[in-house]
Amino acid sequence: MSFKGYTISIYIMKLSQFKFNLPQSLIASHPTPTRDESRLMVLHKDTGEIEHKIFKDILEYFDEKDVMIFNNTKVFPARLYGNKEKTGATIEVFLLRELNKELRLWDVLVDPARKIRVGNKLYFGDDDLLVAEVVDNTTSRGRTIRFLFDGTDEEFRKNIEILGETPLPKYINRKAVPEDKFRYQTIYAKHEGAVAAPTAGLHFSRELMKRLELKGVEFAEVTLHVGLGTFRTVEVEDLTKHKMDSEQFIVGEKEAELVNEAIDNKRRVCAVGTTSMRAIESAVSANLRLKAANSWTSKFIFPPYDFSIANSMITNFHTPESTLLMMVSAFGGYENVMNAYEVAVKEKYRFYSYGDAMLII
Missing domain, CATH: 3.40.1780.10 (QueA-like)
Structure with missing residues (x-):
């Protein structure tokens, strides 16, 4: 120049x-x-x-x-493991950020992504403590999901605490433990x-x-x-x-x-x-x-x-x-x-x- x-x-x-x-x-x-x-x-x-x-x-x-x-x-404990409706396949859902608190819309990553399509329902925890519906595809692994939960925000957050794991990076090649x-x-x-x-x-x-x-x-x-x-x-x-x-x-x-x-x-x-x-x-x-x-x-x-x-x-x-x-x-x-x-x-x-x-x- x-x-x-x-x-x-x-x-x-x-x-x-x-x-x-x-x-x-x-x-x-x-x-x-x-x-x-x-x-x-x-x-x-x-x-x-x-x-x-x-x-x-x-x-x-x-x-x-x-x-x-x-x-x-x-x-926050952003890594959840749930089951897909009908097949029961285990799906990892990584919560990225909350898009709308009132509607309980979240931007997430799913794995394996090929199994998750718009309209699918995902069930988390014993007695289906939380249920979510996939409402949009955002990227190859990205989805928007809506949690179908009628309780208070405090109750919803408590359930996330119960179900979620500490989101250790993938480079740390092990499951999260309570100490994490x-x-x-x-x-x-x-x-x-x-x-x-x-x-x-x-x-x-x-x-x-x-x-x-x-x-x-x-x-x-x-x-x-x-x-x-x-x-x-x-x-x-x-x-x-x-x-x-x-x-x-x-x-x-x-x-x-x-x-x-x-x-x-x-x-x-x-x-x-x-x-x-x-x-x-x-x-x-x-x-x-x-x-x-x-x-x-x-x-x-x-x-x-x-x-x-x-x-x-x-x-x-x-x-x-x-x-x-x-x-x-x-x-x-x-x-x-x-x-x-x-x-x-x-x-x-x-x-x-x-x-x-x-x-x-």
Whole structure:
């Protein structure tokens, strides 16, 4: 591209540049016994220096008036197993989001999808605690269903709690167990609406939060209801052609003021997780400050990208060619992050939702 005699090079990264060899054995199937005792890799983005720590050592890197931004979304038990009318075939129904509370319409994924057509009824639980009717096809696996339930919303939610399983990602190759209900949830989760946990936050224990608070670190909470689109496979080599699913997010006035004060005073502002980062980067004002917002975002962050709000980030280790790895590479520097991942594999760090953590500063 030429502009008044100058040549400007615009380099767009490709999907294949985010490949790396990840042994299946490094994908964590269970959390560590104690939340804040997972391993922590610290990556200094200016130098590429790497330190190996335990997660609770994160206290060393933050001081009074620094701000941590947490995503306070709450995971609900989104995976149901039901039976198709007449045949009795077992069908997995994954609740994505509620479309209409009064009509009890939900956007879902079904498996096996080939067996589920408009008009089919699905029965869930002993004595058919819940019954749903398929009312629309949305994608190859997507359906809109309507729950045929006459009780109150509170009763309906209670039945979902009884019947639903913790929606562990497919990468975790096992069935959910009772422990997952608590461990696949942050200790500060408040607003129900996510079908996947903001996993960087899973490392924070109540004790560690208290120690950070006593040190004077400020906490700002935002909400981004994580959908499965965050984990959707990228199928195009040209990253500019990949489309993210929309996710609802909320940034409050007080939280924006707290973060902006830290920016103005050149304090450390840390996004805890890719979902927190996505929320704040979707709420940037014209003067590059955080603004209050209640909206939906389909923002896809990949290198090169100029971040406006956070100057540090906590994240888990992500899978090859994932949009999450792309965001982290944009923040920490592509070469730095890919080198860090090579070290992580060599040092046998644990990957994905229940895996170890990285602090980029």
